[in-house]
Amino acid sequence: MKTHVKALxxxxxxxxxxxxxxxxxxxxxxxxxxxxxxxxSGSTWHAAGLLPYFNMSYATTWIHDHSIKLYKTLEQETGLDAGFFVVGNLRMAQTKARMDEYMLYASTAETVGVPFEWMTPAQIKERWPLVRTDDLEGAIYHPTDGYINPADVTMAMAKGARQRGVTIERKWQVDGYDWTGSEWRVTITKMVEKGGNLVPSEEQQVITAEHVVTATGNHAQRTARLLGLKIPAIPVEHQFIVTEPDPALVEWRKSNEQHPVLRDADAKWYVREERGGWILGPYERGAPARFPYGVPDSFRADLFPLDLDRIEEEYMSMIHRIPSSEEVGLKDDFNGPICYTPDGNPLIGPAPGLRNMWLAEGFSFGITAAGGAGHYLAQLMVEGEAEIDMASLDPKRFGDWMTTDYAVVKNEEAYEHVYILHHPDEERPAARPLRTSPAYDRQKEKGAQFGVVNGWERPNYYGPVDAPESFDHDARSFQRGGWWEYAAAEAKAIREGVGLIDATAFTKHMVTGPGAAAFLDWFTTNKLPKVGRINLTYALTDAGTTRTEYTIVRLAEDRFYLVSAGAWSAYDADFLRKAVEDREPEFGRIDVQDVTTQWGVFAIAGPRSREVLNRLVRDAEPSTVLSNKRFPWLSCREIELGMVPVRALRVAYTGELGWELHHPIEMQNHLWDRLMEAGAPRGMKLVGARAQNWLRQEKSYRAFGTELGRDATPLEAGLDRFVDLSKEFHGKAAMEGIGIRSKCVTLLIDGPRDADPWGREALYAGGEKVGRLTSGGWSAAFGKSIGMGYVRPDLATPGTKLKLRMFRELWDAEVCEDSPYDPTNATIRSDG
Incomplete structure (x- = not known):
């Protein structure tokens, strides 16, 4: 056996x-x-082998697409039949809402280039007469996917790997990882058969590796313990049954091709043919998580007992949809562990805090994702970055606040939600509330309806406190949900009066020390601000694309306060700390402290925001503290609001006159009460995240995770003014080498009267797909839909007419100037 490799x-x-x-x-x-x-021998052997394209995630859709295309080439390369049956995938809908979901999904599929067709109930019945269609609204059909034999495709990839020089060793278990500073020392133990179990022998080896990748499936918790990490990948029971041959199906197949994989999402199941019978795979309620602390040594290629009572509803609905199956007996059953994560997406990328350690864990649709996951992870490892933005799948999207109990509850919820309507405004309820700011109860009393960002409860909007029982705060839609009118009123209040937003979830770091200034100058693209001033800036990947957006506040020559997106705390912290470790010998001592939970943040914005704060300011000359002369735009001051010391930043993500009020979190309730008292005479309105998202699009403010990511540079995002090309910074040469492949634009959209884009839609010019939206919503200032996205550079000129796909129709969209609302920033600089 080899004792040193480049990648293990x-x-x-x-x-x-x-x-x-x-x-x-x-x-x-x-x-x-x-x-x-x-x-x-893990979950692969008992997987049903389905290859569904359907996914609301842009990155995951690319991964599935690569898998499906790759699997069709393996036999030619390796000589092994991967067992791919390209029968298609028919996803049926019983309701209009489900068809609306498919139309939204199709927006993502269209931007990736995934083929699909729409089918009516009559077309389904004509083509597949065994399927009952009288209660269907329609279906979306993917002709190019189907199902595959999991063992065959795995063996084909294994042979392809061997043909390219990969060594594959079986019956070896990892028992220890040790990082030497330049490579990993991996202790492995030979496993032997004993009484039907697999047990460790006394034979051990040490392998050194430059890189290690863990793809340990159901054993992810053991991997987590060995590495000292938290990996929220815990299996959930998934059962499917195989019927005896169905005589009607056998007769029909004498002169017809296989049925496509059938999915009745409203009934929560998939069905496919199997040797003249049917395989039914339900995603029922109540499926339990298993092995939260690790798989027992005695559990190998084993299964759990079938729980037929739990899937009775789904079984009966299969009989309803395929009446000929009613008299068919059961032939076989499977109930095995399938790994999940709290959001249902896999964990792919570098491990937090560790060097050259890569995770590929938590694959609930492992066969579908395997080919693409390997492709894009290899790009990350070999080239330094993938061609698609993998941030949404990064293992660090879950922070250290996560516990085993949290993962169990959320993973069970993720399983149950496989076929739940995926509203774009959904907020899943399990494990909530968990992380709450002190003002949570006060906000709830005022009608706050919360969403979750990185575990934090954050107001999405404020509904009516005295609503009748018939009012549904959870009313969601693929058009405008029940919350829309309240968010619209909140956006209008910011533009015309004053509003208060809770932004406590922002990620916050202190970077200090003798080397801090030189490091940050190298680490970020913009000039560093002077003491007391603020700059917006970007940190780049090695490949020159956007890794993180920071608001940098310079508190002293060697003391900086960094604010970044709330959803990405662990992601940003890991990147920042690793960069400091790398460069500290060059720049001098640099201290990094995550202070996110020490500071609460309220954002107050609108033409009357200064009037509200003036009632609370404590100063020898209180009327001038917030003036442009003493407190200009893009500056920071330590002020007192009542009894609360506040680090006030004169910035506003809404694009109005306003301040961010960073305050000691233990004083939050006092500050909240004083702001509410001072704001009442000025008609101050409480504002949630959804209105803020619309307002920032009116100012063309890019958001990390939508417009900003690892698949585009700041120059492609149109952020040239925040990139100082006169200095050297990390990723500069790579960024310049990329050039401008596409350009970020803001569009005003004449869309449906009852719906706005969600930021997933394809853009067209002259019938040709030319780009996609990354954000969407409603503009209170312009009275129409608005969106941001990327198009070919030649189409980024203001005034360019495009078309946007929504609900299977094309709608007019026009590229507008950057910051269509107040392009000169007159309101945000106002001294009135």
Whole structure:
């Protein structure tokens, strides 16, 4: 056995073999894969092998698309039949709301180039007469996917990996990881059969590896313990049943091709043919998480007892949809562990806090994702960045606040929600509330309806406090939800009066020390601000694309306060700390402290915001404290509001006159009460995140995770003014080498009267797809829909007419000037 490799992949399921295959395909010559048992002996062996395109995530859709295309090429490359049956995928809808969901999903599919067709109930019945259609609204059909034999495709990728020089070793278990500062020392133990169990022997080896990838599936919790990490990948029971042959199906198949994979999302199941019978796979309520602290040594390629009572409703609905199945007996059953994560998406990318350690865990649709996950992870490892933005799948999207109990509850919820209507404004209820700011109860009393960002409860909007029982705060829609009118009123209040927003969830870091200034000057694209001033700036990836957006406040020559997106606290912290570790020997001592939970933040904005704050300011000359002379735009001052010391930043994400009030979090309730008292005579309105999102689009303020990400540079995002090309900074050369492939624009949209874009829609010019939206919403200032997105550079000129796809129709959209609301920033600089 080799004792040193460039990359060591742990786990021999579909995901692990794909990673090894793609690393070798990308040019790494010395790759080894270790499997503690046999290849495919984890969840791969009992997977149903479905390859569904359907996914609301842009990155995951790319991953699934790559898998489906790759699997069709494996037999030609390896000589092994991957067992791919390209029968198509028919996703049926019983309700108009479900068809609306499919139309929204189709927006993402369209931007990726995934083929699909729309079908009426009559067309379904004519083509597949065994399917009952009298209660259907319609369906979306993918002709190019289907199902595959999980073991066959895994073995094909394993052979492809071996052909490219990968070494695959079975019956070796990892028992320890040790980072030496330049490579990993991995202690492995030979596993042997004993009484039907797999047990460790006394034989051990140490392998050194420059890189390690864990793809350990259901064993992710053991991996987490060995690495000292939190990995919220815990399996949930998934059961499916196989029927005896259905005579009606057998007869129909004598002169017809296979049925497509059938999915009745409203009934919560999938069905496909299997040797003249049917496989039914339900996603029922009540499926329990298993092995939260690790898989028992005695559990190998084992299954759990079937719980037929739990899936009775889904079984009966299959009989309703395929009446010929009623008299067919059950032939086989499977109930095995499938790994999930709290949001249902896998964890793909660098491990937090560790060097050259890569995670590929939590694949609930592992066969569908395996090929693409290996491809894009290999790009991350070999090239430094993938061609798509992988941030939404990064393992660091869940912070250290997460616990095992949280993962269990959320993973069970994610399983149950596989076929729940995926409203774009959904807020899933499990494990809530968990992280709350002190003012949470006060906000709730005022009608706050909360969403979650990085575990924090954050007001999305404020509904009526005295609403009748018939009012549904949870009314959601693929058009305008029940919350829309309240968010519209909040946006109008900011533009015309004054509003108060809770922004406590912002990520906040202190960066101090003798080397802080030189480091941040190298780390970010913009000039550093002077003491007491603020700059917006960007940190880049090695590939020159946007890694993080920061608001930098310079408190002293060697003391900086960094504010970044609330959803990305662990993600930003890990990137910042690793960069400091790398450069501290060059720049001098640099201290980094995450102070997110020490500081609350209220944002007050609107033409009357200064009037409200003037009632609270304590100063020798209180009437001038907030004037442009003493407190200009893009500056920071330590002020007193009543009894609360406040670090006030004169910035406003809404684009109006306003301040961010960063305050000691233990004083938040006192400050809230004083602001409410001072704001009442001025008609101050409480404002949530949804209105703020609309307002920032009127100012063309890019948001991280939508317009800003690792697939575009700040120059492509149109942020040239925040990039100082006269200095050297991390990623500069790579950024300049990319050039301008696409350009970020703001569009005003003449869309449907009852709906706004969500930021997933395809853009067209002359019938050709030319870009996509990344954000969308309603503009109170212009009285129409608004959106931001990326188009070909030649179409980024203001006045360019485009078309936007919504609900299967094309709507007029026009590229407008950047910051269409108040392009000269007169209101935000106002001294009136």
């Amino acid at each position: 992949v742990i786990g021999g399921g579909a995901v692990g073999t794909s990673i090894a295959y793609h690393l070798a395909k990308a040019g790494w010559q010395d790759v080894m894969l270790l499997e503690r048992d046999e290849l495919t």
